[in-house]
Amino acid sequence: MEFKDFSAILERVRATRSGNVPSDIQLLDSWLASDSAIRHAEDELGVRLPEKYKEFMQRIGGGQFIFIDLLPVVSPEGRHEDVVEVNQREPWANDFVAVSPVGTGDWWGFNAVGGICGDEVFIRIFEDGSREVEASDFLEFAARQGLRAG
Numbered sequence: 001m002e003f004k005d006f007s008a009i010l011e012r013v014r015a016t017r018s019g020n021v022p023s024d025i026q027l028l029d030s031w032l033a034s035d036s037a038i039r040h041a042e043d044e045l046g047v048r049l050p051e052k053y054k055e056f057m058q059r060i061g062g063g064q065f066i067f068i069d070l071l072p073v074v075s076p077e078g079r080h081e082d083v084v085e086v087n088q089r090e091p092w093a094n095d096f097v098a099v100s101p102v103g104t105g106d107w108w109g110f111n112a113v114g115g116i117c118g119d120e121v122f123i124r125i126f127e128d129g130s131r132e133v134e135a136s137d138f139l140e141f142a143a144r145q146g147l148r149a150g
Contacts, residue, residue, distance in 0.1 A: 001052075001136075001137060001139040001140045001143065002139070003052070003055060003056075003059075003139065005139075006139040006142065006143055009143050009147060009149045010060075010143075010147060012149075013066070013147045013149060029061065029062065029063020029064045029065075029072075030060060030061040030063065031061045031062045031063045031072040031074075031075075031076050032057070032058060032059075032060075032061040033054075033057035033058055033061065033062070033072065033073035033074065034058070035058070037073045037074040038054050038057065038058070038073055040074070040084070041073050041074070041082075041083050041084050044084045044088070045083070045084060045087055045088070045097060046115055047097055047112045047115050047116065047117050048115060048116045048117060049097065049110070049117050050110060050117050050118070050119045050137070050138055052119065052137050052138045052139050053099065053110070053117075053138040056138055056139065056142060057072075057073050062082075062083075063076075063080070065142065065146040066146050066147055066148075067145060067146055067147070067148055068100055068108075068142075068145050068146045069100060069101060070099060070100050070142075070146070071083045071086055071098070071099055071100060071101075083097070083098075083099060086098050090107075092124065092129070094112070095111060095112050095113070096109055096110070096111060096112060096122075096124055096131070097109050097110045097112055097117055098124070099121075099138075100145075102123065104126065105126030105127075106123055106124060106125055106126050107123070107124045107126075108121055108122070108123055108124075108134060108141065108145070109121065109122060109124060110122065111131065119136065119137040119138070120133050120134075120135065120136055120137065121133075121134045121135045121137070121138055121140075121141035122134055
């Protein structure tokens with residue numbers, strides 16, 4: 001999915017959902033990532049993150065994303081878990097980069113081979129560590145899981 005297509009879906013969802021959501025509930029946290037924060041995360045984790053994921057984090061950001069939580073690249077004021085913290089403490093640090101908790105101990109994220117994350121988003125199953133493809137890229141994942149579109 002291209003970013004312009006994703007942006008159109010996001011705007012449609014915002015328009016239809018905003019009327020159905022109480023004003024005190026925030027649909028998006030929008031903790032944006034800078035170029036330097038992304039480089040820091042890549043250096044700390046020893047991986048190159050997918051381009052669409054990086055663009056999303058720079059333009060839309062982490063935190064609450066309607067139906068899912070997205071780890072921010074860098075935690076705002078150290079209040080929340082972030083991509084570096086979670087991936088440095090978990091046992092998969094060498095070949096998987098978690099970016100979103102499923103809420104059951106499972107994680108959504110990217111497989112990393114030779115220090116390069118693929119575009120596909122996988123769900124990593126807590127019980128046995130197996131992985132299944134969730135989406136062909138991060139924008140498709142965010143539209144499907146976060147916006148419940150398509």
